[in-house]
Amino acid sequence: MKTYLAAVVAIIAVSLAGCGGADSPDLNDALSGSDAFYDAADDSGAFTDVSNDSEVFVDVSDDSEVFNDALKDSEAFNDAMDNSETLIDASNDSEVLGDALDDLEVHNDGLNDSETVNEPSPGIYVANVVVDAPGHTGEGFKDANKAANGVFGAGQYAGSYDVFSLGYEEGVDNYITLSWGGAVVQNGPGTDFVVFENGFQSGASYIFMDLIVVMLSIDGENFVAFPHDYTAADETKYEPNPELWPGFAGRYPVKYNQESNPVDPFNFELAGGDHFDLDDLPMDGGLGQQIREQGFRFIKLVSAHTVINPDTNEPFVKDPMSNGPDIDGVIARYLLEDAE
Secondary structure, three states: OHHHHHHHHHHHHHHHHHHOOOOOHHHHHHHHHOHHHHHHHHHOHHHHHHHHHOHHHHHHHHOOHHHHHHHHHHHHHHHHHHHHHHHHHHHHHHHHHHHHHHHHHHHHHHHHHHHHHOOOOEEEEEOOEEEEOOOOOOOHHHOHHHHOOOOEOOEOOOOOOOOEEOOOOOOOOOEEEEEOOOOEEOOOOOOOEEEEOOEEEEOOOEEEOOOEEEEEEOOOOOEEEOOOOOOOOOOOOOOOOHHHOOOOEOOOEEOOEOOOEOOOOOOHHHHEOEEEOHHHOOOOOOHHHHHHHHOEOEEEEEEHHHOEEOOOOEEOOOOOOOOOOEEOEEEEEEEEOOOO
16 A cells, blocks of 8 residues: 555656646646545545645645635634624623613603602692781681681581681772692692682572682782683573582582581582582683693682673672672692692
8 A cells, every 4th residue: 555655646746747846737627626536535544644744735735625615614613603602792781681671660660650759649738828818907707817727617507707708899808819838739530629618508598609709820920710600691680599600619508617527528518618620720721721730829719799700891790698708718639738
């Protein structure tokens, strides 16, 4: 076998000399195209040993497409390894991303929780601050503090003595403005606030009323009147029917008394009074809509007889026996006490 291999090597050497050497395209083509050469190489372990020592074989191997393909495959393998590292990095990154998403959900939950911190809870909140009362003298029924010290109704058939009386002189004694000390009365389900005037029933069906126009404000300077209307067939004549005076206060007797009859003040049947829902304010883009959506701080109660009826261009008519509304108090249901 060694003799055979030596002969092969000699032949290759002669061929190189006769054909121009290792750089000869004829030789390269012959070697590249020779299946027999590769078969012999594959089968011969001894030839492999000689090939390892042979510069000729190295030269041939350099020109070998098979060898180049192997190199390319090794590069592909390296690329695959690089990609696997990238995949591992991506996996690690996905864990980081997952952690970030978890943190984001926690953060969002925190924001959602923070949004609920300032939501008002229903309660019984008396308007306990007198902001303005031009008719206040501090004595008897002209003591404005009686409109801010709670509600002490006398029931269906009597009027309370713990009230502040308004008059009919414009800007002199015809209104009182109350607040909750800077807190905001807000819109919630059902009744949002109740005005307790001092109406009472006389006889089988007659209700004595001193009617009031209710006005609301956010800043204490700009007020909007709660929608109201006198719906009698002849608005120049007074009719003592509460149903003909929607949107006014002073229509119903006061049954609620925080000491002797501490029922739910927002239950009309039990407590009486005049109930108001901010959802009845108009969605007109004005102050009424703003209060409906954001709430109010100030409430101004005005004698209706000093307010012009747009249907008649005259003051709203009144009971001939009336000498001015008597304010027992105002209670809100939803209050945001820490509002800015």
